[in-house]
Amino acid sequence: MEEKIVIKSKSKKVVKPIYPDDQDLALLTHYHSTNEPIYGEAVSVAEKFINSVNEPGIENLYNAVQTKMFDNTIVPFPGPEKGKELFTFIDLFAGIGGFRMALQNLGGQCVFTSEWDKYSRQTYFANYGEYPFGDITKDNVKQYIPQKFDIICGGFPCQPFSIAGVSKKISLGRLHGFADEKQGNLFFHIADIIEKHRPKAFFLENVKNLVSHDKKQTFKVIKETLEALNYSFDHKVIDGKHFVPQHRERTLMVGFDKNIYGDDVKFDFNKVEIPEEPQMLKTILQSEVDPKYTLSDKLWNYLQDYAKKHKEKGNGFGFGLANPDGISRTISARYYKDGAEILIAQPGKNPRRLVPSEAAALQGYPIYPINTMDKTKSLKITVSDNQAYRQFGNSVVMPLIQAIGKQLTKQL
CATH class of the missing domain: 3.40.50.150 (Vaccinia Virus protein VP39)
Structure with a gap:
């Protein structure tokens, strides 16, 4: 009797696409935006990740990474077109x-x-x-x-x-x-x-x-x-x-x-x-803010007690209730901890900290609808609140x- 040969099919597992690491991503995006010859290695990066895109090529890999990280490929602040830079x-x-x-x-x-x-x-x-x-x-x-x-x-x-x-x-x-x-x-x-x-x-x-x-x-x-x-x-x-x-x-x-x-x-x-026109904090403050930015009773009591102790010692340390008709104190990278240097008073409630979009506007970045009416030219905040506060606190004006x-x- 003739022996049957049975060929077992291989498991058809779904292979997740692998995307570039930090160095490859820097090469790919710099080449995409500048076309500088020094970033020419980006061609081999695109070839290395050919299985991550439907169609090979730098543009397709770039778009795939943009979509993966930010759910779209729209960049609000691209540089000038090649040849039109000053x-x-x-x-x-x-x-x-x-x-x-x-x-x-x-x-x-x-x-x-x-x-x-x-x-x-x-x-x-x-x-x-x-x-x-x-x-x-x-x-x-x-x-x-x-x-x-x-x-x-x-x-x-x-x-x-x-x-x-x-x-x-x-x-x-x-x-x-x-x-x-x-x-x-x-x-x-x-x-x-x-x-x-x-x-x-x-x-x-x-x-x-x-x-x-x-x-x-x-x-x-x-x-x-x-x-x-x-x-x-x-x-x-x-x-x-x-x-x-x-x-x-x-x-x-x-x-x-x-x-x-x-x-x-x-x-x-x-x-x-x-x-020449004086700046006023109220121009960047939003009227409707999530209650999570209001200080808890525990934190607000702590800040008040802390300020009282230092005042008795003759020190100037303490929280800062900002004047909406004036300017705020300097926002720092530690703002995420308690928001103490810039607090916004609220009628009948504990004060609140700035929300990240207000912190961005405080450094002069365009934020819809605070200081720009163009939704397509509004700074994207893609990180957690804590990281956003760190970033704006470290930023230039x-x-x-x-x-x-x-x-x-x-x-x-």
Whole structure:
């Protein structure tokens, strides 16, 4: 009798698509938005993930990732079309893109972005269609910076130079400023990139305390380092309250390559257009807010007791009930903890904290329907409330950056 041969069919399991990791995603999105040859490896990225899309190709993989992460492929703030840009820039310590939005509004094309925080990278990608590269101190990140661009910009990490950051480090017995190896020395990575790529200009931002830190030695080193590279150096401490309803003083620094513009080149901060009309907090406050943003009895009682104790000791620590007809205190990255620095009074109820969309508007980002009526040009908040508060607390005042950028680009 002839033996039957039975062939068992293989299990037909549904294989989930695999999408690019952070480095591949940065390559893919940078190539998609800039077409810079330095990101040409994105072609092999698209080939590597061919099973993740119905049709092969960079555009299809890009759209597939956008859909997977944000449920759509619409990017509210894409850069100018290739060939229509007025200048190019790179965005370091990018956060959620305050510099990027400001300079794009002036016709700039961002050709490289770096940001180490994964949640900020998500917000950045959702709004600009580009996923930032990671840690700028790493050579495998720096290798992707295009050789030529016009402006290097960024708000390098503030903690080593901030009043609060310095106090905390001293109390912990830690060094600060340039002696903080992890954060303080990040400035020198900016200097190295400037020396290697020779952009026409730099545009940097930091905390107000930068100019006085360590008996002015920190600022002296920054200034002398950049001047030694044959760049001009001008700075000014400006309060964001002229542009948004928030007291937020920051040190702004601008310089130009003297090899191009001559030894006498300067940046005149007095030419920056400052709005004369006073800002009012009530213009960004929403009338209907979810009750979850109202402080609990426990938290509200704690904040009041905490403020009372410090007042008795002669200290100024405590919560801040904001005046709707005036400006708020400075929003910080710790706002997510209790919202103490900016609380909004509510009739017959405990005060509330700002909702994330109000926090975004407080930094000057367009948010529908608070300060823009265009739904398609409203900042997307794709992360948790806590992460959103951190991001907005760390952000620059976008309209202030744009005002300085406008004057800067006139000189390019």
